[in-house]
Amino acid sequence: MTATTAERRVREFTTLARTTPGILGGFAVALVAVALLAGAFSGLSVQSRAQALDDLATRSGPLSVAAQEIYRSLSDADATATGALLSGGLEPAETRKRYEDDIAQATTALAIAVAAEEPADITPGSALATLSQQLPQYAGVVETARANNRQGLPVGGSYQGEATHLLRATLLPAAQELYRAEAGRVDTDQDRAGAFPVVELLLGLLVLGALVAAQVVLRRRTNRVFNLGLLAATAAGLVWLVWTLTAGFVVMADVGDSRTQGSAQVDVLAQARISTLAARADETLTLVNPGNGKSYQDDYVTVSRKLGTLLATAGSLATSQDVQAKIDAAKADSTAWANAHDALRKADDGGDHGKAVALALGDAGATFDRVDADLQGAIEQTRQAFSANVSAAEGALAGTVVGVSVLAVLVAVGSVAGIWRRLKEYR
Amino acid sequence: MTRRATAGLLAVFAFALAGCAPVSGTTIPQVSADVPAPAGAAEVTSPPPAPVQSCPNLLASRRPPSPMPAPGQMPAGSTMAKIVQYGKLRVGVDQNTYNVGFRDPLNGRIQGFDIDMAHAIAKALFGDPDKIELHAITSAQRIPMLQSGEIDIVVRTMSITCDRLQQVDFSAVYYDAKQRILVKTNSAIQGAADLGGKRVCATNGSTSLSRIAALAAKPVAIGVPDWTDCLVMLQQGQVDAVSTDDVILAGMAAQDPYTRVVGDPLADEPYGIAIPQHKEDFVRFVNGVLAEIEADGTWTAAYQRWLGSLLPGAAPAPPAPQYRD
Numbered sequence: 166m167t168a169t170t171a172e173r174r175v176r177e178f179t180t181l182a183r184t185t186p187g188i189l190g191g192f193a194v195a196l197v198a199v200a201l202l203a204g205a206f207s208g209l210s211v212q213s214r215a216q217a218l219d220d221l222a223t224r225s226g227p228l229s230v231a232a233q234e235i236y237r238s239l240s241d242a243d244a245t246a247t248g249a250l251l252s253g254g255l256e257p258a259e260t261r262k263r264y265e266d267d268i269a270q271a272t273t274a275l276a277i278a279v280a281a282e283e284p285a286d287i288t289p290g291s292a293l294a295t296l297s298q299q300l301p302q303y304a305g306v307v308e309t310a311r312a313n314n315r316q317g318l319p320v321g322g323s324y325q326g327e328a329t330h331l332l333r334a335t336l337l338p339a340a341q342e343l344y345r346a347e348a349g350r351v352d353t354d355q356d357r358a359g360a361f362p363v364v365e366l367l368l369g370l371l372v373l374g375a376l377v378a379a380q381v382v383l384r385r386r387t388n389r390v391f392n393l394g395l396l397a398a399t400a401a402g403l404v405w406l407v408w409t410l411t412a413g414f415v416v417m418a419d420v421g422d423s424r425t426q427g428s429a430q431v432d433v434l435a436q437a438r439i440s441t442l443a444a445r446a447d448e449t450l451t452l453v454n455p456g457n458g459k460s461y462q463d464d465y466v467t468v469s470r471k472l473g474t475l476l477a478t479a480g481s482l483a484t485s486q487d488v489q490a491k492i493d494a495a496k497a498d499s500t501a502w503a504n505a506h507d508a509l510r511k512a513d514d515g516g517d518h519g520k521a522v523a524l525a526l527g528d529a530g531a532t533f534d535r536v537d538a539d540l541q542g543a544i545e546q547t548r549q550a551f552s553a554n555v556s557a558a559e560g561a562l563a564g565t566v567v568g569v570s571v572l573a574v575l576v577a578v579g580s581v582a583g584i585w586r587r588l589k590e591y592r
Numbered sequence: 593m594t595r596r597a598t599a600g601l602l603a604v605f606a607f608a609l610a611g612c613a614p615v616s617g618t619t620i621p622q623v624s625a626d627v628p629a630p631a632g633a634a635e636v637t638s639p640p641p642a643p644v645q646s647c648p649n650l651l652a653s654r655r656p657p658s659p660m661p662a663p664g665q666m667p668a669g670s671t672m673a674k675i676v677q678y679g680k681l682r683v684g685v686d687q688n689t690y691n692v693g694f695r696d697p698l699n700g701r702i703q704g705f706d707i708d709m710a711h712a713i714a715k716a717l718f719g720d721p722d723k724i725e726l727h728a729i730t731s732a733q734r735i736p737m738l739q740s741g742e743i744d745i746v747v748r749t750m751s752i753t754c755d756r757l758q759q760v761d762f763s764a765v766y767y768d769a770k771q772r773i774l775v776k777t778n779s780a781i782q783g784a785a786d787l788g789g790k791r792v793c794a795t796n797g798s799t800s801l802s803r804i805a806a807l808a809a810k811p812v813a814i815g816v817p818d819w820t821d822c823l824v825m826l827q828q829g830q831v832d833a834v835s836t837d838d839v840i841l842a843g844m845a846a847q848d849p850y851t852r853v854v855g856d857p858l859a860d861e862p863y864g865i866a867i868p869q870h871k872e873d874f875v876r877f878v879n880g881v882l883a884e885i886e887a888d889g890t891w892t893a894a895y896q897r898w899l900g901s902l903l904p905g906a907a908p909a910p911p912a913p914q915y916r917d
Contacts, residue, residue: 253700284618294623302628318847319687319694320827323630323820330631516680516725522700 185386186591189584192379196398196580199375203368204573207409208566210364214416215562217358221423221555225354228281229347229428230548233435234274235296236340239303240442242267243332246307247449248530250314250325251522268304275300278343292346295339303331326454333446344435351428358558359420362413369406372576376402379580387587394583401575408572412565419558426484427551431544433482437475437495438540444468445533448506452513452525462510469506472499479543485550488543495539502532629830630821632796636805636813647754651862652916653764654872656880663719671874675744676717680725683710684737684746687728688818690843691898692749695728702726705839706747708894709766709865709885713745716881730817732797735759738868745878746866749840751799761871762864763878764913766891769837770857771800776826776850781833783855787811790832793822800836803859823847837861842902862911879913886910 245264249256279293287294306328313321376399383392447465454461476496483489505528513521666672675681685702686693693706711721727743734746738760751769752762773792775781781790788809794801796815805813814831816822822834823844834844838853845851865882867875885891891910900907 250697251700253697289621289623298623299626299628302625306628313847314697317696317698319690319697320820320823320844320847321697322695323688323818323824326818326821327628327630327824331628334631335626335628516682516727518702518726519700 186588188382188386189588192382193581193584193588196375196379196584197577199372200398200402200573200576200580203372204405204569204576207365207368207405207573208569210362210368211409211412211562211565211569214358214360214362214413215559215566217354218416218420218555218559218562221351221354221358222552222559224281225347225350226428226551226555228278229344229351229431231274231277232340232344232347233438235271235278236337236344236439237442238267238270238274239300239332239336239340240439240446242271242307243329244442244446244449246310247325247329247446247453248526250310250322251449251452252526256311256314264307268300272300278347292339292343295335296343299331299335299339303328303336306331322453329446329450341439348428348432355420355424355428359417361417362410365409365413366406369402369409372402372573373399373406376576376580379584383584383587387590389587392583392587394579394581394586396579396583398576398579398583401572401579405569405572405576408565408568412561415561416558419554419561423551423554423558425482427547427554430479430482430484430488430547431551433475433479434492434540434544434547437472437479438537438544440468440472440475441499441533441536441540444472448509448529448533449525451510452518452521465506469499469503483543485546488546491539491543491546495536495543498532498535498539502529502536505529505532627828627830630816630818630824633814633816633821633825633830635791636801636815647757649914649916650754650757651752651765651864652914653762653864653879654876655915655917656883657873657876660716660877660880660884663716666717667873670877671871672717672877675874680723681710681714681717681745682725682727682743683713684729684734684743684748685710685726686748686819688820689749689840690820690846691902692839692843693747694843702728705767705894705898706749708890708898709882710745710747712885712890713865713878713881716877716884730797731795732817734797734866738866741868744867744874749837749863750866751837751861752864753799756866759869760866761869761875762866763875764882764915765862765864765911766882767839767863768908768911769839769861769863771803771836771859771861772838772841772853772857773855774826774834774836774841774844774851774853775832777852778850779832779854781854784858785809787833787835791830793825793831793834794836795819795822798836799859799861804835807858819844823851826851837863838903839899842899846902879915883913886913 242264245260245267249260249264252260275293275296279287279297282293287297306324310321310324310328313324315321376395380392380395380399383395384390444465447461447468450461451465476492476499480489480492480496483492505524509521509524509529512518512524661667661672664676666676685706686704687695687702689704689706691704693702693704695702707726710724710726714724715721717723727737729737729743729746729748731748734748734750735756737743738746746760749769750756750762752765756762773781773784773787781787784807786809787804787807788811790811791814792804792811793814793816794804796817801813801815804811811833814825816825819836819840822831822836825831826834826844827848834841835858838857841853845853865878867878882891892907895907
């Protein structure tokens, strides 16, 4: 009994579906479904692109800066503390201030990097855990070194040596690891944000295709050429397709620029700056720890050669006159520094430690500071280019999700209204 | 703002689809501190070969020339003449051993008892004690740097041993040191017999380290690059004792009033000035200088200036030189 009723209902439905009103009703339902679903998924795709851009602007971008800042300020803190040891028990006030500022800078950047992570991700042994645990240890050993040094006790030099070892063997590698991870995230976010808008293109075409098909069928069945509702829906569909595609292409271009004008250059410049800091640390350590002077000098040679290569690469990547000028200045200053370093080594190898120390704290220190300032300026400018491109991309996407939602509703409403007019004629 | 609102709506939608993800509580891991250690500090796992105990004429060096050449007028073709021609005496020294060879943080200069000896030799060569290049080196670098010719002599708390005599030559003894043990004042260690299982520090390449590793009580020997690294590790509680020559220990005790030297001497450590092999004329010359400064009171003055306040008792007589012609 029930089976027969069901069969009859199916038969009635199939008969109805074969009639024109049935077909038109089906089209109305299908068009609404396609418009709303396509609108939802298109919106999601645009939203994930916007999310990636937001990450670039507020997360991976700033965090890679924070990671680099940790490396830089720690490295500079140690070179400064070691240099203070060279200058004798009465360390100059500005040296002390520089060290303290470096530590403050490093801990602030570390706090920012830590705050951006989930608590569960800070596992023992991870870069952030290592930095958080060992930075206070480092500062403690440096203060012990200072206290002893102030009393004229040579054990102060050994404490500083222990602190430097902790920094070079543990803290700097962790900071480097952190920077690599954050730079990797910038890259991933750029890939996500700058992908070809394939979802938007396919969904837009699907909506338009469905609307065209509906109009073709409607024309055949009712012999009416134009249907105002469906025409309006088609227009809305076209606007939708053009809008999402244009936004997608603009974002692709902007993200590409954020790479070439920004992050790719920042990466090379950051490495150059790290090499500069490492070379300066080596230079100071050859004087503090002459027993291992040779290994530090060998490392200095390796690192400064790397610095030359990186500056050349940075020069070839530079896209703005200002950055190019800064890199040229860095090249010139690093040559001056290399000359000061040679003079310093010559004095020290000749047994004139006093002159070598004077050079390290004078000429060599001053030229190092200039190279560092040049690179910092170049990094600053490329970072600005990066941020400008990312916010331009964000601007291109502004309102797209809302627009797509409204257009999807318009398509749905237009389709229903258009088809409803025809259906009414069958009453 | 609108975009964010939409994002929120979509997120709610996605959550409803995916179902609520399980919320896991964050546990705070229990961690213990990684204590920093001086660079290159390591437990000695394969003990260096125990020092050869005896060899004939260990302490007998070459007899000084008579008369000694006047400063600046060295015999033509001699090792001394070459040094005078170079213009400076290149000396391998320590910069970390308080009052023996150390860099004074207050003026940045390396000074101490060993350094006074080096200046005396420069004065005999040039007539000017400051014609000198001080190269701060580690214990382990002493013999390689002499052999490579980078330095002319080593005056760096270096004991004369049979093993070393096979690689370098030595002057007559200029200081008689004894290997002893330094502990914190509250330590229960009274002597070598109490060192079983304890961590005991000495520099790599030193005779002290070999002797610690060979002790019957079987301590754990910890090797470091410089002597003050041992004091750092003792103060940080990473080692229980430091064992080396009494002068070096006295220098450490002077930097930390909460340490003391305990026990009987473990061994004699006769210090000599090391000179590359096949430079017999220079060995004789250096011995002549040592004989002169021991006779004219320079040696005693240096002892009183640097070591008198660190070591108990009056200044001892300079060690009597032994020669084998």
